[in-house]
Amino acid sequence: MDWxxxxxxxxxxxxxxxxxxxxxxLAGLWSERSGIVDIGLEGKILVGAFAxxxxxxxxxxxxxxxxxxxxxxxxxxLIHGYASIDQRANQIxxxxxxxxxxxxxxxLVGNAIWSQGGRTPQLPAEAQFGAINWxxxxxxxxxxIIGPIYQHLISxxxxxxxxxxxxxxxxxxxxxxxxxxxxxxxxxxxxxAVDTAGxxxxxxxxxxxxxxxxxxxxxxxYLVLSQEGYFQPHMSAGRGFIALAALVFAKWRPWPAxxxxxxxxxLDALAIRLQGVELPIIGPVPVQAIEALxxxxxxxxxxxxxxxxxxxxxxxxPYVKEx
Amino acid sequence: MSTPLKPLPAWxxxxxxPLVNVAAAFVISGFVVLAIGENPLAAVQSLxxxxxxxxxxxxxxxxxxxxxxxxxxxxxxxxxxGLFNIGTEGQAYISGLGAALVALxxxxxxxxxxxxxxxxGAAIFGAAFAAIPGYLQAYRDSHIVITTIMFNYIASAIxxxxxxxxxxxxxxxxxxxxxxxxxxxxxxxxxxxAHFGITWPVTPFNLSFLLALLCCLAFWLLIWRTRLGYEIxxxxxxxxxxxxxxxxPARVTIITTLxxxxxxxxxxxxxxxxxxxxxILEFVGGFGFVGIAVALMGRAHPVGIILAAILxxxxxxxGQALSMDMPKISRDMIVVIQxxxxxxxxxxxxxxxxxxxxxxxxxxxxxxx
Numbered sequence: 305m306d307w308x309x310x311x312x313x314x315x316x317x318x319x320x321x322x323x324x325x326x327x328x329x330l331a332g333l334w335s336e337r338s339g340i341v342d343i344g345l346e347g348k349i350l351v352g353a354f355a356x357x358x359x360x361x362x363x364x365x366x367x368x369x370x371x372x373x374x375x376x377x378x379x380x381x382l383i384h385g386y387a388s389i390d391q392r393a394n395q396i397x398x399x400x401x402x403x404x405x406x407x408x409x410x411x412l413v414g415n416a417i418w419s420q421g422g423r424t425p426q427l428p429a430e431a432q433f434g435a436i437n438w439x440x441x442x443x444x445x446x447x448x449i450i451g452p453i454y455q456h457l458i459s460x461x462x463x464x465x466x467x468x469x470x471x472x473x474x475x476x477x478x479x480x481x482x483x484x485x486x487x488x489x490x491x492x493x494x495x496x497a498v499d500t501a502g503x504x505x506x507x508x509x510x511x512x513x514x515x516x517x518x519x520x521x522x523x524x525x526y527l528v529l530s531q532e533g534y535f536q537p538h539m540s541a542g543r544g545f546i547a548l549a550a551l552v553f554a555k556w557r558p559w560p561a562x563x564x565x566x567x568x569x570x571l572d573a574l575a576i577r578l579q580g581v582e583l584p585i586i587g588p589v590p591v592q593a594i595e596a597l598x599x600x601x602x603x604x605x606x607x608x609x610x611x612x613x614x615x616x617x618x619x620x621x622p623y624v625k626e627x
Numbered sequence: 628m629s630t631p632l633k634p635l636p637a638w639x640x641x642x643x644x645p646l647v648n649v650a651a652a653f654v655i656s657g658f659v660v661l662a663i664g665e666n667p668l669a670a671v672q673s674l675x676x677x678x679x680x681x682x683x684x685x686x687x688x689x690x691x692x693x694x695x696x697x698x699x700x701x702x703x704x705x706x707x708x709g710l711f712n713i714g715t716e717g718q719a720y721i722s723g724l725g726a727a728l729v730a731l732x733x734x735x736x737x738x739x740x741x742x743x744x745x746x747x748g749a750a751i752f753g754a755a756f757a758a759i760p761g762y763l764q765a766y767r768d769s770h771i772v773i774t775t776i777m778f779n780y781i782a783s784a785i786x787x788x789x790x791x792x793x794x795x796x797x798x799x800x801x802x803x804x805x806x807x808x809x810x811x812x813x814x815x816x817x818x819x820x821a822h823f824g825i826t827w828p829v830t831p832f833n834l835s836f837l838l839a840l841l842c843c844l845a846f847w848l849l850i851w852r853t854r855l856g857y858e859i860x861x862x863x864x865x866x867x868x869x870x871x872x873x874x875x876p877a878r879v880t881i882i883t884t885l886x887x888x889x890x891x892x893x894x895x896x897x898x899x900x901x902x903x904x905x906x907i908l909e910f911v912g913g914f915g916f917v918g919i920a921v922a923l924m925g926r927a928h929p930v931g932i933i934l935a936a937i938l939x940x941x942x943x944x945x946g947q948a949l950s951m952d953m954p955k956i957s958r959d960m961i962v963v964i965q966x967x968x969x970x971x972x973x974x975x976x977x978x979x980x981x982x983x984x985x986x987x988x989x990x991x992x993x994x995x996x
Contacts, residue, residue: 343713343772387974396711396772398974400919404966409659411959416663422959537959545776552773590792596784599777606769615770 309452314573316456319465320531322569324349324523324540326468328547329554329561330475331519335381336556337479338512339492339618340388343399344380345520346544347406352377352524354410357424357535358417360431360528369431370525377521378514380406385513389506392622403544411537422537433462433530464526469562471519476558488512492616495623505623520544549602555613568598635984645931645972647979649924652967659963665953677948678941684948686816686830690902692933692940693832696839697893698918699936700846703927704890705771707850708883709863714760714775715891716915717782718753722892723899724789725752727804727906730811731794741810745900746838749892756782757888758881765877771884779915790908804906813901833901839893843929849886859883891915913962920965923973939965 328345335342352373359372384402387393414422438459445455479485491498491508499505523543528535546568554560575594582588605613635644657667678688698715705712729741729748736744760774787802794804813834817827850856861869862879869876898910917939924938925931939961946961971978 393974401970408959408962415957416955592784592788599780607767
C-alpha cells in the first residue's frame, strides 16, 4: 500500500495547488463568457493576496482580510471593465497594464509600509483560515483505502477550498440554468441580439467583470490566508496564466475547467515530488518538462491537434451600439 | 449618443494626445509617491540626477535604452500587422541561447566575425522561437496572444533546463555558461573611445546601441518605403481588404513574427554579448514587457520608440539611484509607471480625445465679435 499512500499525499498536495487555479479559472470563465478577455488574472491574484494580507495584518481579522482582498481585486477588475466596456479599449493591452501595475504596486506599497523587501509580517494563526476536520476523521482514517481518501482528500481543508469546489457547480448552474446566465452567455456570443431584446449589454458585462473580480480575489486570499500566512512580491508565480491556459484547455466550460485545474495542480505537485528523483530508463526527471507541460498541452490544443478550442464569438470585441 | 466630434487636427493627434496620455500616467505615479509619503518632485530630481547627472549614469541609461529599443521595435512591428506579440520576453530569452552557442562553438571564426555570427545566431533563435506562434496564428487559427504567453513560460523552462543540465560548467554552483572568448564580445564604448584617446567611465554601454539605431532606420524603411511594409500595414488595417488586394495575410503574419523575434534577439546582443559575456539565467528580466510600453508610447514609430526607450532607460537607471535616496520607493515603482503608461497610452488612449477636441473646438470657434 506504499504507492497508494504516496499517491494520496501527492494528490492532496495537487488539490491544494489547484484551488487558486480553480478560482482564477472560474473568474476568467465568467469574464470571457460575457465577451471580456481577461489576461489580467495574474495581476488581480496579486492584488487580492496583498490586500488580504494588509487587511488581516491591520485588523487581525481573517474575515476582514478576505473582504479586503476581494474588494481590491474587484476595483482592479472594474478598471479593466471601464477600459474594455466604456472606453472600447484593446482588452489585451488593458490586461497587460493591470498585470504590470499590480505587480509593481503590491511590491512597492508592501516595501514602503513594512520595509521587508515587500514581504508582509507573518499572520498569527487566528488571522488565517484553519483546516476544518470532518466528523470521525481518525476513526474512518483507519479504514484501508477509503480511510486515507476521507482523511486527506475530503476532510481537513479550509473554508476557501470548499468554497472553490462548490463554486464550480454553482457557476455551472448559474450559467446554464438561470435567465442571467443565458443572457450573459448570449452577450459573449452576439451582443447585438441581446441589445435588440432590450437588455443592457453594458450592465451584463459589468456584472460579469465584478463576479470575475470576486472570484480571482478569492484566489489571492487563498494564497495568503489559507496557505502562506504572509504576502510576498510576485507570489502568484504565473498562476493567473496557468488558469488562463486551463480556461482555454477546458474550452470555456465549468466542469472541464475543474478537471483541467486539478490536472495542472497534480502536475505541479508531481514536479515538486519528483525533484531529484532518479527514474528507471529516463534517469533524473527533467522537472522543467513537467512544469512546462500545462503550457505545452494548451498550445497543442490551441493548434487544433486535440479537438478545437473556440472562444466565445464576441470575446475581445468592444460592443458599439451604433454602426 | 452625444454629438460626433470634428476630427482632431493632425498635429494634435500626433503630439498632443500622446503627451496628455503619458502625462496622465506620470501624474498618477506622482500621487502614488505622495501616498507613500515622499515628495514626488524630490523623487523626480533624484531620478533624473541618477540617470543623467554624470557620464556613468548616461552610459547605463543608454545601455538599458538599447534593450528597450530592440524590444520596442519587436512589439511594434507586430502592431503594424495587427498582431499583439506578448512573447518578446521569451524570444529574447531564447535568442541568448543562440548567441551563446555560436560564441562557444564557432571559435574558429576570425576576429570580430565571431561577434557578428553570434548576433546573427541570436536573431535566428529569436526568430525561430517566434515562428511557432506565428505559424499557429497564420495557419492553425490559434490566437497569438495566448500562444505567446504560453511560449514565455516554455522559454523559461527550456532555458532553465539547458543552463542547469547542459551548459553549466561541471563543478560550478551557478547556472551559467562558460565565459565567451574575447572575439565574441560586442565592444563597449569606453574601450572603443579609448582608442581615440577619449576617456569615458566604464559602463556596459556597447556598440549594440548603434545596431539598435540601424534597426530603427531599417524598420522605418521597411514599414513605410517597401512593398512588404505596405503589405504588413494593409493586413494590420484590414485583413479582408488585404486578401482582396492580392496579399496573403498568412504569409505576412509569418514574416512579421519572424522579424519580430529577430529584433528581440538584439537584447541578447546587448546584454549577453555586450555586458555579461556568458549566458545567465533570467537575463531578460522583464525587458520584453517594457517593450510593450515602449511600442505603445512611441506609437510604433521608430522615432517615438527611441524617445520612449530613452525615457524608460532614464527610469531604470534613475530608479536605482532613487531607491538609494528614498528607500521607501523601491525599483518596483518603475513597473508601476510602466503599467500606467500602458494603461493610459494604450488601453485608455481615447479617454482624453473628447476633452482635448472640445477644448480645441471652443478655441477655434469663438464668435467673431
